[in-house]
Amino acid sequence: MPSLKTIARAALPVALALGLSACATTPFRADVSRFAVPLPAPQGQTFAVVAEDPKLAGGLEFATYANAVAAELNQLGYARAASPEVADMLVRFDYRVDNGRERVRTTPGAIGIGAGRWGPWGPWGGWGNGFGGWGYGFNDPFFGGPDVRSYTVFTSGVDVKIDRRADGQRLFEGKAEAVSRSNRLPNLVPNLVDALFTDFPGNSGETVRITIREDEKTVRPAN
Incomplete structure (x- = not known):
């Protein structure tokens, strides 16, 4: 025996x-909604990322997340302006996480x-x-x-609005939201920005689920 x-x-x-x-690491999933009119071609177009909430303007945390937004627009071919006053487009950016709820x-x-x-x-x-x-x-x-x-889940989100500076016309509105067990914005915001700019500008009026695979560091629409 x-x-x-x-x-x-x-x-x-x-x-x-x-x-x-x-x-095992759970993939990051975000629900992304976008509304857009035809955006100007990237050639020669400049942008500046500004805080939707004036209280965030000038903060180091906001600047870090704004750089993530700028990096996405740079990859699309748009150039970052020296200041908002000379930019062709103003990119209004906001981020948030709630106080959580128990499950x-x-x-x-x-x-x-x-x-x-x-x-x-x-x-x-x-x-x-x-x-x-x-x-x-x-x-x-x-x-x-x-x-x-029992555990706590948090809802986080980012909002991006793009206006033409010359006449204030709204060109794009988008938001990405996720529910997770983390409330750490330095980890959440880059993933949310990544999801929002997947297949940018997307289909106007459509909400899609975007999955970020941590093992592959890629973003793709979820099945």
Whole structure:
């Protein structure tokens, strides 16, 4: 009959594999809505990123996120102006994250290592092999009833509005919003900006789900 130590060693690789799977990075997903009229061709057109909220203007945090917006427009062929006063287009930018709300998740059973008993496939109530003692499996009495967990989720978002400076005509409006377990704007805002400028300017009036794969560092429309 195998010893308890032997059984525990056999169960350990399974436990580690399940633990690593649970810790895998979750892709960042954002809902993106955009409205636009035909934008001027990039050749010779300049822009300046300005704060939609005057309280953000001049801040180092805003400047960091504004640089992310500017980088996206540079890739499209537009040039950053020396100042808003001489720019062809004013890009009004805003960002936010709320105070969060609680969610409760309940799962009917747990997986773990604990004292077992006879069950459908053996003494562990799970993946038993006919031996008594400790086991790894489902419906493990060591864990009792259902697993109930409470956690906080936050809604974050960015807004971009592009106006022609000469006459104030609105050329583009877009927003990207995401629900996540993080409220750290330095991590959220670059992803939201990335999502907003995917396939820019998009189809006017359409809302799409954009997924950012952390392992590949790419952005693509979700299926």
